[in-house]
Amino acid sequence: MRFIIQVVFVLFTVSLFSQENEGEINHALNHHYDINYRVNYFDKMIFKVDINSDVANFYIPKLNISDDVQSIFSPNEDLKLRFSFDYKFLGLTYSYSPDFTSESENKTADTRTLDLSFKFFYSDRWRQEVIFKKITGFTLQNPNNLTSIAVFNDLQINTFGGKTFFILNPNFSYRAYESQTERQIRSAGSFIPSLSYYLNNVFTNNPNDSEISLQSIKSWDILIQAGYMYNLVIDKKWFSTFGIHPGIGMNSSTNYYFNYQDNSEIKSNNPVTFNYNFDFNFSLGYNHKDLFSGLKANYKNFQYDDALKTEVLSTNFNIGIYVGYRFGEVKPIKKFFEKLEKKYGL
Numbered sequence: 001m002r003f004i005i006q007v008v009f010v011l012f013t014v015s016l017f018s019q020e021n022e023g024e025i026n027h028a029l030n031h032h033y034d035i036n037y038r039v040n041y042f043d044k045m046i047f048k049v050d051i052n053s054d055v056a057n058f059y060i061p062k063l064n065i066s067d068d069v070q071s072i073f074s075p076n077e078d079l080k081l082r083f084s085f086d087y088k089f090l091g092l093t094y095s096y097s098p099d100f101t102s103e104s105e106n107k108t109a110d111t112r113t114l115d116l117s118f119k120f121f122y123s124d125r126w127r128q129e130v131i132f133k134k135i136t137g138f139t140l141q142n143p144n145n146l147t148s149i150a151v152f153n154d155l156q157i158n159t160f161g162g163k164t165f166f167i168l169n170p171n172f173s174y175r176a177y178e179s180q181t182e183r184q185i186r187s188a189g190s191f192i193p194s195l196s197y198y199l200n201n202v203f204t205n206n207p208n209d210s211e212i213s214l215q216s217i218k219s220w221d222i223l224i225q226a227g228y229m230y231n232l233v234i235d236k237k238w239f240s241t242f243g244i245h246p247g248i249g250m251n252s253s254t255n256y257y258f259n260y261q262d263n264s265e266i267k268s269n270n271p272v273t274f275n276y277n278f279d280f281n282f283s284l285g286y287n288h289k290d291l292f293s294g295l296k297a298n299y300k301n302f303q304y305d306d307a308l309k310t311e312v313l314s315t316n317f318n319i320g321i322y323v324g325y326r327f328g329e330v331k332p333i334k335k336f337f338e339k340l341e342k343k344y345g346l
Contacts, residue, residue: 024039024040024042027040027042027124031123031124031125031170032170033124033170033171034171036185036186037171037172037173037184037185037186037188038171038173038176038182038183038184038185039182039183039185040175040181040182040183041180041181041182041183041326042087042088042181043328043329044087044181044290044326044327044328044329045085045086045087045326045327045328045329045330045333046084046085046086046087046179046180046181046324046325046326046327047083047084047085047324047325047327048083048084048085048086048179048180048322048323048324048325049081049082049083049084049322049323049324050081050082050084050296050320050321050322050323051079051080051081051082051320051321051322052079052080052082052296052318052319052320052321053078053079053080053317053318053319053320054080054298054316054318054320055075055077055078055079055080055097055111055113055135055316055318072140072141073138073139073140073141073152073155074138074139074141075097075109075111075113075135075137075138075139076108076109076110076111076137076138076139077097077111077113079097079098080095080096080097080113080115081095081096081097081098082094082095082115082320083095084179084324086179086180086181087181087329087333087337088181088337088341089120089121089337089341090119090120090337091117091118091119091120091178091179092117092118092119093115093116093117093119094115094116095113095114095115096112096113096114096115097111097112097113108139108151109137109138109139109151109152109153109155110137110153111135111136111137111138112135112136112137113133113134113135113136114132114133114134115131115132115133115134116131116132116133117129117130117131117132118130118131119178119179124170125166125167125168125170126164126165126166127164127165127166127167127174128162128163128164129162129163129164130161130162131159131160131161131162131163132158132159132160133157133158133159134156134157134158134159135156135157136153136154136155136156137152137153137154137155138152138155138157139151139152140152152204154203154204155202155203155204156202156203157200157201157202157203158200158201158203159198159199159200159201160198160199161196161197161198161199161221162196162197163194163195163196163197164194164195164196165192165193165194165195165227166192166193166194167190167192168190168191168192168193169188169189169190169191171186171188171190172184172188172189172190172229172230172231173188173231174190174192174229176231176239176241176287177229177231177241177243177283180285180287180292180324180326183239183287184231184233184239185233185236186233187230187231187232187233188230188231189228189229189230189231190228190229190230191226191227191228192227192228192229192243192245193224193225193226193227194223194224194225194227194245194247195222195223195224196221196222196223196224196225196249197220197221197222197223198220198221199218199219199220200217200218200219200220200221200253201216201217201218202216202217202218202219203215203216204216213257213258213260214255214256214257215256215257215258215265216255216256217253217254217255217256218253218254218256219251219252219253219254220251220252220253221249221250221251221275222249222250223247223248223249223275223277224247224248224249225245225246225247225277225279226245226246226247227243227244227245227246227247227279228243228244228245229241229242229243229281230242230243237286237287237288238284238285238286238287239284239285239287240282240283240284240285241281241282241283241285242281242282243279243280243281243282244278244279244280245278245279245280245281246276246277246278247276247277247278247279248274248275248276248277249274249275249276249277249302250272250273250274250275251272251273251274251275251304252270252271252272252273253270254267254268254269254270255267255268255269255270256268273304273305274304274305275302275303275304275305276302276303277300277301277302277303278299278300278301279298279299279300279301280298280299281296281297281298281299282296282297282298283295283296283297289326290325290326290327291323291324291325291326292323292324292325292326293321293322293323293324294321294322295319295320295321295322296319296320296321296322297317297318297319297320298317298318298319299316299317300316300317
């Protein structure tokens with residue numbers, strides 16, 4: 001009798017384990033990766049908050065048509081607070097810059113930032129990101145010693161863009177690095193070619209006292225990168241990620257100036273310039289069943305053929321810390337996502 005009870009218990013345990021992992025096994029089979037490398041949390045709704053320094057300077061080379069000196073505009077914000085929601089193949093983020101520090105009177109700008117992003121997987125390895133960034137309020141700095149020259153609280157830069165990339169190695173989990181909807185359980189790396197595209201709109205309100213001043217800039221960038229990332233599993237709960245992304249890109253812009261002498265608008269088209277760009281990312285994280293945390297660092301550098309003909313430049317280094325939690329699914333949301341997965345093969 002005791003033996004029969006033990007057999008029944010073992011069979012029940014195996015059956016329960018199989019039911020819990022059936023979806024994960026099917027996902028691995030459908031997308032051709034080794035289940036010994038990746039564990040997913042597609043049955044969890046993930047909320048994360050982080051504080052980071054991803055607030056970039058913008059370099060606008062010419063305030064006037066005759067200028068040959070690069071003008072540096074810096075936001076008066078050092079930190080950004082970001083909230084994110086991830087579930088299955090979808091990720092949403094919202095971030096802004098809160099007032100952590102008091103402002104200095106008439107010396108620095110009253111900066112306000114807003115970031116929105118929409119990220120999703122077309123399939124297990126094709127990923128798409130769509131972003132919108134808005135920064136209002138900049139301080140014009142002296143390019144020689146970076147001291148404040150003037151404050152422009154109405155100077156605004158809007159960026160619309162996106163990024164499409166493909167993960168060559170199916171055993172590498174980009175989700176483990178980016179959204180924590182998966183966990184890398186055996187170290188793996190992958191080449192990740194990508195295509196990025198951005199539109200920048202700069203709006204000013206007479207940012208100088210000359211007879212001909214800049215009103216707005218419209219520019220675009222296209223970047224092709226050949227990246228490589230590696231997830232290093234330190235032990236069952238700790239991991240680290242390294243990534244390098246060299247690439248080449250193109251930029252072009254159109255300037256709109258206002259002539260106060262005859263109240264006319266002057267349109268100036270700049271030729272296409274090439275840039276050589278490089279991204280480096282690093283992360284170190286702790287991953288429990290539901291609770292996770294870590295830090296991320298990212299460096300971006302753009303070297304243009306002719307910086308004085310390139311109207312909106314952005315180079316920055318940022319670092320951030322994050323903490324998140326995996327909650328159970330909400331049935332109505334689960335059913336909706338399952339319909340999408342079934343219909344589109346996600």
